[in-house]
Amino acid sequence: MTSLTVLAGPASPADLAAARMQMALSLGWHIVLACLGVGMPALLLFAEWRAVRTGDEDFHRLARRWAKAVGVLFAVGAVSGTILSFEMGLLWPGLMGVYGQVVGLPFALEGIAFFIEAIFLGIWLYAWGRLSPRAHLLSGVPILVAGVASAFFIVSANAWMNQPRGFDLESGRITHVSPWAAMFNPATPPQTLHMILAAFMVSGFGTAGVYAVALLRGHRDRYHRLGFVVPFTMAAVLTPVQIVVGDYAARFLSEYQPAKLAAFEGVYRTGPYAPLSLGGVFVDDRMRYAVEIPSALSLLVGYRPSAVVQGLDRTPPADRPPVTPVHWAFETMVGIGFLLLLLSAWLAWSWWRRRDLPRTPWFLRLAAIAGVLAVVAVEAGWTATEVGRQPWVVYGRMRTLQAVNPVPGLWAGFVVVSLVYVVLTVATVYVLRHMTRGRQVAPQEPVVT
Amino acid sequence: MDAAQALLAAMWLGLTLYALLGGADFGGGVWDLLAGRSRAGMPQRRLIEHSIGPVWEANHVWLIFVLVVLWTGFPLAFASVMSTLYIPLTLAALGIIARGAAFAFRKTSTELWQQRLFGGAFALSSVFTPFFLGTVAGGIASGRVPPGLAAGDLVRSWVNPTSLLGGVLAVGVCAYLAATYLCDDAVRARSPDMAEGFRRRALATAVLVGAVALGGIAVLRWDAPLLFRGLTGRALPLIVASAVLGLVSIALLWWRRYLLVRGTAVLAVAAVMWGWPVAQYPAMLPPSLTYLDAAAQPVVLTTTLAVAAVGALLVLPSIAWLFLLQRRMPYEPERPA
Numbered sequence: 212m213t214s215l216t217v218l219a220g221p222a223s224p225a226d227l228a229a230a231r232m233q234m235a236l237s238l239g240w241h242i243v244l245a246c247l248g249v250g251m252p253a254l255l256l257f258a259e260w261r262a263v264r265t266g267d268e269d270f271h272r273l274a275r276r277w278a279k280a281v282g283v284l285f286a287v288g289a290v291s292g293t294i295l296s297f298e299m300g301l302l303w304p305g306l307m308g309v310y311g312q313v314v315g316l317p318f319a320l321e322g323i324a325f326f327i328e329a330i331f332l333g334i335w336l337y338a339w340g341r342l343s344p345r346a347h348l349l350s351g352v353p354i355l356v357a358g359v360a361s362a363f364f365i366v367s368a369n370a371w372m373n374q375p376r377g378f379d380l381e382s383g384r385i386t387h388v389s390p391w392a393a394m395f396n397p398a399t400p401p402q403t404l405h406m407i408l409a410a411f412m413v414s415g416f417g418t419a420g421v422y423a424v425a426l427l428r429g430h431r432d433r434y435h436r437l438g439f440v441v442p443f444t445m446a447a448v449l450t451p452v453q454i455v456v457g458d459y460a461a462r463f464l465s466e467y468q469p470a471k472l473a474a475f476e477g478v479y480r481t482g483p484y485a486p487l488s489l490g491g492v493f494v495d496d497r498m499r500y501a502v503e504i505p506s507a508l509s510l511l512v513g514y515r516p517s518a519v520v521q522g523l524d525r526t527p528p529a530d531r532p533p534v535t536p537v538h539w540a541f542e543t544m545v546g547i548g549f550l551l552l553l554l555s556a557w558l559a560w561s562w563w564r565r566r567d568l569p570r571t572p573w574f575l576r577l578a579a580i581a582g583v584l585a586v587v588a589v590e591a592g593w594t595a596t597e598v599g600r601q602p603w604v605v606y607g608r609m610r611t612l613q614a615v616n617p618v619p620g621l622w623a624g625f626v627v628v629s630l631v632y633v634v635l636t637v638a639t640v641y642v643l644r645h646m647t648r649g650r651q652v653a654p655q656e657p658v659v660t
Numbered sequence: 661m662d663a664a665q666a667l668l669a670a671m672w673l674g675l676t677l678y679a680l681l682g683g684a685d686f687g688g689g690v691w692d693l694l695a696g697r698s699r700a701g702m703p704q705r706r707l708i709e710h711s712i713g714p715v716w717e718a719n720h721v722w723l724i725f726v727l728v729v730l731w732t733g734f735p736l737a738f739a740s741v742m743s744t745l746y747i748p749l750t751l752a753a754l755g756i757i758a759r760g761a762a763f764a765f766r767k768t769s770t771e772l773w774q775q776r777l778f779g780g781a782f783a784l785s786s787v788f789t790p791f792f793l794g795t796v797a798g799g800i801a802s803g804r805v806p807p808g809l810a811a812g813d814l815v816r817s818w819v820n821p822t823s824l825l826g827g828v829l830a831v832g833v834c835a836y837l838a839a840t841y842l843c844d845d846a847v848r849a850r851s852p853d854m855a856e857g858f859r860r861r862a863l864a865t866a867v868l869v870g871a872v873a874l875g876g877i878a879v880l881r882w883d884a885p886l887l888f889r890g891l892t893g894r895a896l897p898l899i900v901a902s903a904v905l906g907l908v909s910i911a912l913l914w915w916r917r918y919l920l921v922r923g924t925a926v927l928a929v930a931a932v933m934w935g936w937p938v939a940q941y942p943a944m945l946p947p948s949l950t951y952l953d954a955a956a957q958p959v960v961l962t963t964t965l966a967v968a969a970v971g972a973l974l975v976l977p978s979i980a981w982l983f984l985l986q987r988r989m990p991y992e993p994e995r996p997a
């Protein structure tokens with residue numbers, strides 16, 4: 212193989228920044244739809260299963276409603292994901308030209324998952340009423356399986372960027388590739404598990420939020436209550452699990468990517484009795500204006516106050532990630548995690564005592580924004596993960612600067628792409644909002660009686 | 661056959677399927693654009709929607725498959741193409757967003773102005789996207805994409821005679837395929853008038869695409885001599901077969917044998933598509949980078965082939981079921997209230 216790095220010209224810092232922002236925008240956009248693509252099928256299938264089993268009219272209506280939204284969301288998710296496949300090459304040809312063969316396997320497997328998802332969604336949406344209820348229900352199962360599988364595959368590709376394995380580098384050339392070792396790298400278990408749970412939380416809290424608004428507006432019939440309780444319960448059950456998994460992810464970092472964890476927590480000096488800093492800004496190698504809980508970080512990481520926590524001082528200055536944004540992103544995610552835990556506990560308590568939702572409207576008000584909060588947590592988590600990996604695109608192996616497309620004018624591309632995303636966002640929100648009010652049935656959807 | 665050849669063939673099969681299935685979906689958008697004013701064009705637009713609604717997302721995954729196989733199996737070729745042809749590929753990507761999203765939005769919108777707006781975006785991007793993808797093919801085929809990161813000319817690599825030819829041909833082929841498929845769909849929707857309309861369009865595009873292709877030979881001879889030599893040499897049987905099948909399709913259209921046309925039109929397009937790699941073999945990025953220079957390590961190639969094989973076992977029967985269900989789906993000329 213001809214070596215690529217020799218041929219790469221330099222990219223200007225402005226173009227590198229544009230490429231990174233474009234990638235962040237496209238990924239940050241796609242991930243919202245992707246979460247719904249992973250989580251919504253579970254809700255849909257549950258509602259349809261109840262409807263088929265018991266002939267329950269309300270579950271039937273819920274399934275139909277959600278199906279319509281999923282039809283639009285999936286289309287937008289699919290096209291926004293396709294852009295990402297292009298961007299891997301358009302923006303990061305230096306990465307793909309060298310490492311494409313190492314990390315290609317999960318992408319190839321993901322291609323299969325996408326096929327299954329798209330095909331069975333087509334069948335499921337359009338063959339409603341043309342298959343027996345049982346067959347129709349079963350035709351939805353591959354959507355769920357493929358959705359979870361695709362999240363696993365794509366995140367294992369990202370995990371590889373954090374823990375590159377499965378190849379040797381001999382004088383600038385890749386040798387001894389082992390695609391399976393690359394895919395099942397040490398970062399794969401914590402990252403994939405955390406992401407898949409996040410997808411279900413976004414779907415659950417997000418859907419419940421829509422019905423929380425309806426309940427607040429006085430639509431208190433069984434249909435709206437079910438639309439709230441079913442998705443909210445799914446998300447609420449997963450929230451404590453997610454926090455345990457998040458802790459697992461942090462422990463993983465302390466062992467494998469200590470520089471990232473140090474940036475998350477704003478720790479400069481390596482040593483025992485490391486405090487936990489809440490808030491603050493990192494200037495001149497120090498956290499300022501932060502609320503500090505003494506020794507708490509050492510306790511969290513090593514279970515005793517004297518546990519040594521590695522700080523940024525062990526990493527050469529040129530290899531350190533930017534601390535303040537990463538720290539804030541991490542704290543946002545963790546904060547939201549605990550907020551959602553409280554909300555879930557509130558519902559559990561009230562259900563245990565009275566078999567009903569909490570009486571105060573404040574519960575519903577908070578529940579109405581829980582979906583947005585879950586999305587913010589996901590975006591913050593990814594910002595922490597990706598920015599915390601900087602300046603590496605492949606941790607310890609390739610800098611982001613070496614990966615970027617050296618063509619001039621990436622800025623112009625970024626501006627155009629951003630405009631398209633603005634229009635896309637407005638249109639998607641508009642169409643979805645009109646759908647919830649709407650009376651219209653999509654043209655090909657047969658009216659099932 | 662070595663593993664790299666096998667993977668190349670699998671990738672090209674994927675690209676062919678994308679052209680034949682996804683291409684027709686784009687072509688549907690082209691006819692949507694030309695269907696006339698809102699009210700008069702309504703039945704045609706509804707037929708187009710009926711034909712591509714359930715399948716376009718699945719059809720579109722073939723493109724993702726091709727991209728992934730290219731970057732896994734031939735990373736150097738992928739990096740070179742994507743970096744040099746940054747502009748047309750970005751535009752094609754944006755076209756893909758606009759088309760898919762607008763199509764889904766139009767289907768759920770209720771007001772005429774919304775349907776017009778989304779319909780317009782859907783139809784226009786259906787023309788632009790294949791055009792830009794065609795210019796990419798032209799740039800590669802005429803040897804304007806050298807190996808290396810952005811090693812080729814950012815503009816001339818796709819603004820050149822062969823690329824222009826590629827773009828126009830791509831749009832023409834999509835439109836032609838869609839028109840022939842829609843003839844058959846219209847008959848099954850019991851709408852002989854519409855079938856006649858699409859038959860006329862299919863005939864007209866067939867003649868037009870044939871003429872452009874013939875004229876294109878002259879362009880290639882002057883602008884892409886290497887490709888020209890391959891097409892008139894080793895790939896000649898495929899090119900002749902395509903021309904013959906094209907003529908047969910015109911005759912079948914004339915006699916209204918729509919189901920058969922579906923077959924011959926598909927074969928004619930597939931023959932040209934395979935003519936290109938055969939003509940430039942073993943070059944992947946002409947003139948000098950061969951597929952072996954660009955290929956990944958053997959274990960990567962065999963793993964990808966194995967994944968593709970397992971994938972085919974899962975995906976092909978599912979697609980067959982989807983297409984079968986779609987064919988049986990009754991056509992409803994009016995939106996249910």
Ligand code: HDD
Binds near residue numbers: 413
């Ligand atoms: C609903 C969303 C959500 C919630 C409530 C949490 N997270 Fe999270 N977190 C994510 C969604 C997320 C994510 C967006 O899915 C990330 C980005 C990358 C990844 O694998 O998952 C992530 C990354 C991520 C990482 C970085 C992994 C890495 O770089 O390898 C750590 C250490 C944590 N999380 C820890 C936590 C802790 C301790 C939480 C406790 C409250 C928590 N997360 C709640």
Ligand code: HEM
Binds near residue numbers: 244285325406
């Ligand atoms: C954590 C990150 C990601 C997750 C969980 C995820 C998940 C998904 C899911 C579930 C879908 C199906 C569409 C939908 O339901 O809306 C999808 C679509 C897609 N994603 Fe992502 N994705 C992620 C990131 C990426 C990245 C980084 C890429 C590309 C490099 C990508 C490429 C695609 C493509 C090409 C599609 C369209 C497939 C189709 O046409 O059906 N995704 N993604």
Ligand code: HEM
Binds near residue numbers: 232303366590594597
């Ligand atoms: C879907 C969830 C994801 C989100 C929200 C996300 C977010 C981001 C952000 C914010 C950046 C910019 C980093 C910076 O500016 O410093 C970035 C960069 C990048 N991400 Fe991710 N990421 C996600 C998943 C992935 C996955 C699954 C892959 C690949 C398989 C990936 C590949 C990249 C690449 C190649 C870059 C550019 C290099 C860099 O700046 O680090 N990302 N992403």
